[in-house]
Amino acid sequence: MAMFKKNQSQNHTQNTLSLSADEIDEIVRPAPEKTDFDEVVEKAMSRRDFFKGGALLVGTGLFAKSTLVAAMSKNQKSEFDIYAFENVPANSKDTITLPKDYQWKPLVSWGDPLWSKASQFTNTEDFVAENQEWAFGDNNDGMKHFTIDGREVLAINHEYVNMASFFHHHESKSPQTKDDIVKTQQAVGVSIVEVKEGKDGWQVVKDSEFNRRITALTPMQITGPARGHNLMKTQHDPQGIQSFGTWANCGSGKTPWGTYLTCEENFNGYYGSKNDLVKVSDELKRYGLFAKNYGYDWHLADERFDLEKTPNEPNRSGFVVEIDPANPNSTPKKRTALGRFKHENAEMVIADNGQVVVYLGDDERGEYLYRYVSKNRYHKNADIDDLMENGTLYVAKFNENGSGSWIALTKEATGMDMAEICIHTRQAASKVGATTMDRPEWIAANPHKAEVFCALTNNKNRGIKPNAGGDAQPVGGVNPRQENHYGQVVRWVPKNNDHIADSFSWNLFVLAGNPTVHKEGLYAGSKNVNSDNMFNSPDGIHFDSQGKLWIQTDGKTSNKDEFAGMGNNQMLLANPETGEIKRFMVGPQECEVTGFSYSEDGKTIFVGIQHPGDKGNSTFPYGGVARSTVIAISHKKGYQIA
DSSP: OOOOOOOOOGGGGGHHTSOOHHHHHHHOOOOOOOTTTTHHHHHHHHHHHHHHTTTTSSOOOOTOHHHHHHHHHHHHHHOOOOOSSSOOOOOSSSOOBBOOOEEEEEEEEEEOOTTTTSSSOTTTTTTOHHTTTBOSSSEEEEEEEEEEEEEEEEEEEOOOOOHHHHHTTSTTOOBBBBHHHHHHHHSEEEEEEEEEEEEEEEEEOTTTTOOOOTTTTSEEHHHHHHHTTTGGOEEEESOEEEEEOOOSSSEEEEEEEOOEEEEEOOOGGGOOOOOTTTOOOOHHHTTTOOSOSSSSOOTTTTTTGGGGTTTGGGGSSEEEEEOOTTOOOOEEEEEGGOOSSSSEEEEEOTTTSSSSEEEEOSSBBBEEEEEEEEEEEOOOOOOOOHHSSEEEEEEEOEEEESSEEEOOOOOOOOOOOHHHHHHHHHHHHHTTTTOOOOEEEEEEOTTTTOEEEEEEBOOOTTTTOOOOSSOOOOOOOTBSSSSBBSSSSEEEGGGGGGOOEEEEEEEEEEEEEOTTTTTHHHHHHHOOTTTEEEEOOEEEEEOOOTTTEEEEEEEOOOOGGGTTTTTSSSEEEEOTOOOOOEEEEOOTTTTTEEEEOTTTTTEEEEEEEEEETTTOOTTTSSSSSOOOEEEEETTTTOOOOO
8 A cells, every 4th residue: 555645744643642632732723821810810729718628519418418328328238338349549550450349351342343244353464444344443432321122232432543552563653554544534433232241241242233333434414503504515515414424432422212422522633734834714723623633644545634625524523423223224413403512422311391401511621511402392202303403502601609500502692693603612602701611521410310410621721821712711610720630520400400490500529639749728629539539630420320420530640740649540439419439440551431331230330441551551451452442340249330
């Protein structure tokens, strides 16, 4: 296969392959410096005595023992109480560490064939694009479990590729041929797989009628207000109604009508140009689009990703995509009504009156938290397209006194029509003065009561510089720390326990920190953080069927300086009623712990281990080349754990 020639703008690739999307964005698109934050910083720091010792954790009955928890404890203590395990020690081992009496095994790893026609994964040299088309993708992230006709099916995201492993056989650790590039396009998107428990534990059902790969090349319908708009039209799709592919698939969601929501996050890193001087609009710059890309070089093999040739193509990325896992022949739908930004996940609830509510986070420093509310109501025979296309998008404003409100993004409020709001959602949110957040990641709604949690993973620019749109990032309220390296989880309760209410009250469920490095103050963390359970950068948060909250991390694993004693990334179990948090699992080296689901009987939880050894220092899970993997965790005595 002929080698590709790269100009100087592509030579940055080798220097950025080991960086995160946020770190790369800082290089190619540094936010303007701003120095007038002194007043707000001093104001926040003057409240240090108020914040320390957990005073943030007030306002919605936190730590008040509920009848739900009391009932759970009463029912479980005689046989099994999942909260009774001992904290797993932080460590830097290259394996999975669990509490006593729990066990794990790999379920499916990057490269595993989903059909018999695919070759068994042996090494990266022989694993060509044709194999990847029929095999499990790389960097598994969000996932959801479905029971279809009595069979259990997992829909699993593939966010990007781990260059250190994917191109282990290339000295550059980057794509060198067209086949290499196509292989990365086949490795992202979504895998839908049937799974079944047998005598050897859980396994993928090869050749199942439900198995499906959805990649960067799969046809998609464009739906909602942006469908057919001029900004969505390209030379490949002059009508602006059909796109190809989904990628950068991060968080996920599930609908009550049985479909899967996959969320496009750092889509910008896949576009580029051979022309260093290509002009990129201000609207695209807000989303991180520049001639430089993240090193995938798709624009060298697929002109859809060449910003000079197809400047509108990026407007068709950054959406929530709805997929029907029960119908492998169905066409996925891009739901533009849910806004365009760097989506983390899509948490759907049905309000008491039947309206559909979807909570959405934009995972970038200083961006926003959103809510979508359908115009009409869900019922057995409801028009699903209507529910997902006709509604109102809102953005959150958090006040320092623990109150908050949802601001509707309408033509009257923004001066933009609905299609423009759905394409340039960040700009619309900026216009109405919403609260810039510390990277809103996963959102989780309690299945037993009207309360919602969101992981604000970190934000080193808080109180230092504005966001990419020039919006201030003052210190205070829901974002109480300057240069926030540890993150926090915010909880809000809608007024009158009604998810369509336009106001809410909020508090911080946990302020992550390091109490061994910082003996007091905000950086030590809240009262429910101690030396035995400390963590940084909460990312994935998930409720199980019993109302327990699972917290997964994607933070610094250096285990030194500000992060001394924290070890590898981990998964913790939190009691949303008492605030207790315990470390349940530690992952292998250089991984992110992300994606959570559980079997129909709740006796097995499926957890994603993404990019182990993303800097080349892991052989998880089989030895040799590190491979992103979904693992199955269970109790040795078969107790229900989710």
